[in-house]
Amino acid sequence: MLLPNGTFYHPTCASSQTSPVLITADTAIPLGGKGSTTNINIPGYISSARVWYASEDVLKFYIVWNPATNSPTMVIPSAADPSDASADVNWGFVELSYTGSGLFANVSYVDFVGLIMGIRLEEKAPVNGTGVQMAQGLQTNAIKSICDGLTKQTGIDGLEWEKLCLADSKGNLLRVLSPSLYISDQPTAFENLWTSYNDKVWKQYQSQVLTIDSQSTNGNIACQVQQSDGLLHCAGSSTTYARPTANEIFGCNEGPFAISAGANDIHKAIVPRLCAAFHRSTLLSSGGNVQPSLPASSYYADQASNWYSKFVHQFEGDGRGYAFAYDDVAPNGGADVSGSVSTGNPGTLRIFVGGSG
Known part of the structure; x- marks a missing residue:
């Protein structure tokens, strides 16, 4: 002090x-x-x-x-x-x-x-x-x-x-x-804030690829929801990603957004970009299949x-x-x-x- x-x-x-x-x-x-x-x-x-x-x-x-x-x-x-x-x-x-x-x-x-x-x-x-x-x-x-x-x-x-x-x-x-x-x-x-939105996100990215721009030498990371386990799989990541709860989204440090001691650099790049996309509701927006890519004027457009x-x-x-x-x-x-x-x-x-x- x-x-x-x-x-x-x-x-x-x-x-x-x-x-x-x-x-x-x-x-x-x-x-x-x-x-x-x-x-x-x-x-x-x-x-x-x-x-x-x-x-x-x-x-x-x-x-x-x-x-x-x-x-x-x-x-x-x-x-x-x-x-x-x-x-x-x-x-x-x-x-x-x-x-x-x-x-x-x-x-x-x-x-x-x-x-x-x-x-x-x-x-x-x-x-x-x-x-x-x-x-x-x-x-x-x-x-x-x-x-x-x-x-x-x-x-x-x-x-x-x-x-x-x-x-x-x-x-x-x-x-x-x-x-x-x-x-x-x-x-x-707020436990149901993202429930319907999550359903739509998971459905969309079963058939489409979600690209996470790592903004580093790791380049673009391709992610997609697998029907077999209902999880989001991202190429090269040390883990997979379950649908986040409202609590996990608000905190950005639990559930799929937790970064363990053994996490690799790809997971460390995905977590902030994916969590920010939920906060700002940009995953279903036009162009939202690449994160981050949209301007600040497009944030918070969804309920x-x-x-x-x-x-x-x-x-x-x-x-x-x-x-x-x-x-x-x-x-x-x-x-x-x-x-x-x-x-x-x-x-x-x-x-x-x-x-x-």
Whole structure:
């Protein structure tokens, strides 16, 4: 954790600490008012880090001994647990890695939409172009707009979309949970979202070939459903693919989308592209027999779609920001909707809190 004085703080606890204990060190870095800038220098390299922001209150972090790793483990705020100490706080984060290879950051809504923010990365002495990359983040009133869209979608298909919207203790809209986070507590939610769509996909690709463009030296991978076992078989893959459930699609890391230690590179290429195609409902679209190949304008055209992701992108200032795990999948030359910025020559990373307009 980074302290206000610009040094790293490493919270710890004894091996006897089996219940989470509040970290009381002052790790909050106060920000100024609207239009102000707070400068922060990172004193060393960090990997898989988060820059957390909260409005009108500080977030509460805890530490507990983890016998599985034989080391202290930090307990972070939960966006979904109503009993969490920070449940009534408006907060969010930017994901960040800064190593000897450079800097990577992204705006992520994979788990939830909370405090609105965007990012701008400026290279040090850029060689080509302006040396500036940006993900604007969500618009100022995006949470209400997203929830209006989700409520309307519930009226159309009767599914739990409107329940993704959470209010604070005063009844004000506070955040929007992703379907995958909501399902972690409500496992039967959305279970029939892709049932009919899956039937059509499996029927179509019994007689047609689904081509996965690996976008690597592995080239195009031919896939087809075999009637003998009802599984999708892909040439050269270390595994076969069963029809995914809604839970597996939303998470992209279980069932046919699990990547085991022994998985080969072809399977590793198929998983993100196939899972993204289900989220965006492009498998039955014209040209959808090649994944990825379609432009972002063709995403979410079927009722069997991740409507949370659809509305998140709709109300982003530039349409960029991860709304599910493999939202960085794009056709060659296509628009990057993931909201990530990176460079091997980092200068300044600017994080804007409050929205893009």
